[in-house]
Amino acid sequence: MPLKTLFLNPPSFENFDGGAGSRWPATREIESYWYPVWLAYPAGMLEGARLLDAPPHHVSGEETIQIAKDYEFLVLFTSTPGFPGDILLARAVKSANPKIKIAFVGPHVTVLPEKSLRECPEIDFVCRKEFDYSVVDYAKGKPLEEIPGVSFLKDGQIVHNPDAPQIQDLDSLPHVTDIYKRDLDVTKYNVPFLLYPFVSLYTTRGCPAQCTFCLWPQTLSGHPWRKRSTDDVAREMAKVKELWPDVKEFFFDDDTFNIQKARTIELCAKLKPLGLTWS
Structure with missing residues (x-):
């Protein structure tokens, strides 16, 4: 069985609809949300996985922490505006469930993988660019050192594995x-x-x-x-x-x-x- 995995578009702050799939995250006069399409692909590849899109479903940070207690692996789609709050959430999740593994995905960690990892030691690794198979391989037990497209810290040193090939099929x-x-x-x-x-x-x-x-x-x-x-x-x-x-x-x-x-x-x-x- 793969790791029980929670794919998360994390809770945001009031009047902000940023996160997975949002092209123009901003404060709005009306409520507007896009689907977390990128997270849905790997969520469909792992038995027992769940996709939690917290902002449109009005799931709070505390509720998210409680939900994450039941999972072994958290994949969080972060954004640049949301990153400071997302790492606070990651710390709280790890505190409540110390054995959980946490991966951050999305544009922010693609551009700033080392900075992201050093700002939040609770992040076990980040995926650069397309992450469909990277997170699935990890959940199925493949060692980090063998997974293309991931970055992680090992003995305080940054490791950037070679980029994953783009999915053609x-x-x-x-x-x-x-x-x-x-x-x-x-x-x-x-x-x-x-x-x-x-x-x-x-x-x-x-x-x-x-x-x-x-x-x-x-x-x-x-x-x-x-x-x-x-x-x-x-x-x-x-x-x-x-x-x-x-x-x-x-x-x-x-x-x-x-x-x-x-x-x-x-x-x-x-x-x-x-x-x-x-x-």
């Missing part, structure tokens, strides 16, 4: 909507320019553009553009239509959805018979 990954159905309440998510309730997911990863202002290709998804097959996307969309008959819109939150015209047309043809509203 996106069809091999779980459908994130299965994990949403299991662990999340879709009515808790709202974005003003989408119909409510909505569900978002990815059909591709990466973007070849070199926009200096864009966080994700530079820190997580990378620049090489990789795609799911149109058949795999259509299968998932047919399934979500049955899972959530009341959902009003399905949103493909790809960095660059329509980069390949022929694929876009092919996918549209396969989605049209489903009669869904998608964007």
Whole structure:
């Protein structure tokens, strides 16, 4: 059995909707949350795992600490604005459950792995860039020294393992909507320019553009553009239509959805018979 793993988008502070999947974390006049898509992939690969998206479900820090007592491994998606609070939470979790292992993932620790580790000794390791298989391998018992894409401290010295190869076969990954159905309440998510309730997911990863202002290709998804097959996307969309008959819109939150015209047309043809509203 793998380590019992909790995938966490941590509690945030009042009126702040940052964290996993948020492109523009900010204080808002209305409540607005994005799905923790990146955490959902590995959460679907490990038996006994749970995805806890604390901010939209209004799970407090204290409640999170209590939940984490039942787990052996915590994977926390951090953000730069949230990092100071996230390391306080990690310390409290470790204090309440000293045997738990903690990994931080996300853009912040990708860019600042050593600084992040030294600021919080309770973090056992961080994953740089895509982390799907890195955390799964660890949960299944693979030694840290053998896992690509991780950084950790050993005898006070920083160890940066070589980068993990980018995932090419996106069809091999779980459908994130299965994990949403299991662990999340879709009515808790709202974005003003989408119909409510909505569900978002990815059909591709990466973007070849070199926009200096864009966080994700530079820190997580990378620049090489990789795609799911149109058949795999259509299968998932047919399934979500049955899972959530009341959902009003399905949103493909790809960095660059329509980069390949022929694929876009092919996918549209396969989605049209489903009669869904998608964007």
